[in-house]
Amino acid sequence: MTDGRRGCMEAIRVFTLVAATITTGLSAGLFYAYACSVMPGLRTTDDLTFIQVMQRINVAILNGWFLLGFLGALVFTALAVALHLPADGHRVLPATLGALVCYSGSLAVTRIVNIPLNNALAAAGDPERIADPVRVRGRFEARWVRWNTARALLCTAALGFLCWALVLHCHTTAN
Known part of the structure; x- marks a missing residue:
């Protein structure tokens, strides 16, 4: 590989790692904010307020x-893995793979648990017309909070792996 092509590949790898780190950090921060402030803040609200706020957030976030x-x-994380498959990128590959596994796990939790719970909450309808808001909230809150915490931990682990991948990449290119 020529020096120019090698330099271009390194620039693309760095851009991809940085983009993966930033976007993963945004997701980790979102789930962290829910776990540490949004859901604890809503914990003390009445059932109708809780349902109404969560329904509105679930619409607004999309x-x-x-x-x-x-x-x-x-x-970006999958692209970072692919770009580090060649022999000269192998040192960073385990960290990027770890990030991809953890982030994919958070997406699986979202798809399997949190989205169906959000959809069930939306299907309950107007909070003012729900016959049993205690039951609706009870079927949603504890499970959603537990699995959101799992998403936060998985995304934070992915972020840590990506930070480590950047350190390894910088160390590799400095030598």
Whole structure:
């Protein structure tokens, strides 16, 4: 590989690692904020308020900025893995693979647990017309909180792996 091509590949690898780290950090921060402030803050509200707020948040969060971080973390991390498959990138490969596994785990939790719970909460309808809001909240809150904490931990682990990958990449290119 020529020096120019090698330099271009290194720039792409660094950009991809940085983009993966930033987008994963955004997702980790979001789940952390829910775990440490949003859900504890809602814990003391009445059932109707809790349902109404969560329904509104679940609608508002589905926007381009959220999706950029949420899906961008998967895309950039997978790309970082692919770009570090060649022999000259192998030193960083275990850390990027660890990040991809952890982030994919958080997506699996989201898909299998949190989204169905959000959908069930939305299907309950207008909080003012719910016959048994205690039951609706009870079927949602504890399970959603528990699995959101798992997502926060998985995303934080992925972020840690990506930070380590950046350290390894910088150390490798400095030598």
